[in-house]
Amino acid sequence: MFLRRPAPLCVAFLTLAILAEGLRPAGAQSLGDVIRSSMSAGVPGTAVAPSSPPRFANADANAGAAGGVPGLFGSREFRSDSLKGLPQWTRVLQVMAREQPAFDACVQNAARCVTPTLRNWRRIMTQATGLDRKAQIKAVNDFFNRWPYKEDTALYGRSEYWATPSEFMARSGDCEDYAIAKYFALRQLGFSQDEMRIVILMDQIRGIGHAVLAIYDEGETVILDSLSNLIVSDQRYKHYLPQYSMNETTRWAHVGGFDWRTKMPYQGLAARSN
DSSP states (O other): OOOSSSOOOOSTTHHHHHHHTSSOOTTOOOHHHHHHHHHHTSSTTOOBOOOSSOOSTTOOTTSOSTTOEEOGGGOEEEEESOOTTOHHHHHHHHHHHHHHHHHHHHHHOGGGOOSHHHHHHHHHHHHHTTSOHHHHHHHHHHHHTTSOBOOHHHHHSSSOOOOOHHHHHHHOBOHHHHHHHHHHHHHHTTOOGGGEEEEEEEETTTTEEEEEEEEEETTEEEEEOTTOSOOEEGGGOTTEEEEEEEOSSOEEEEEOEEETTTTEEEOHHHHHHO
């Protein structure tokens, strides 16, 4: 691993809550529920194939149905065109819809950047505009990784809170907040939602939940991680076990992935899903 700082507690116990299907933080839902609802969104008992043409490097629209399709981090994934059960993410989307005009106005006219948050937004837009895609991805990752890590309990007095880019730039945040800020910054720069996902996962080495941004770029899926300024393929992260991922219209449940000890496909979660 390439850690920029000591590994933080991020989305603590999220994965355990998902698998236990018991108490879970707001914004999370059980992996079983995600899989069942993803499957029921299409033909009963059939996983919904990725949109055509597939955006992510590992997507295979012709893959077997009931077992999902090849997904992020070596997983099998189940797709649903519904964000039901993800209230934290839907809140972020609703707030961003209201705030986007102010972001747009600030980008177009520096005089409209009336808050420190907006001035920071214009700063990264100015830095990244005109660069090629890879340089834009790196600029956005580097920019937001400068914010210090802060736990939700310290900022909001609750165990789990997904911050909007404005909230993150004003107060900082934890791992999913970095991913969210990067997602919307790249959207402002012209990236399509179909090219990006926020991924909630388990870090198998640290034994805690984590979140990253996945981007489809020139034939491969690369990961923007708050723990590193390095940007590499998801296939390099053998210790990340994805749980679920989403963009503005779609969510995916993930089953299996790599076992970091063997670097081979991990069968534990697949066995649980049977």
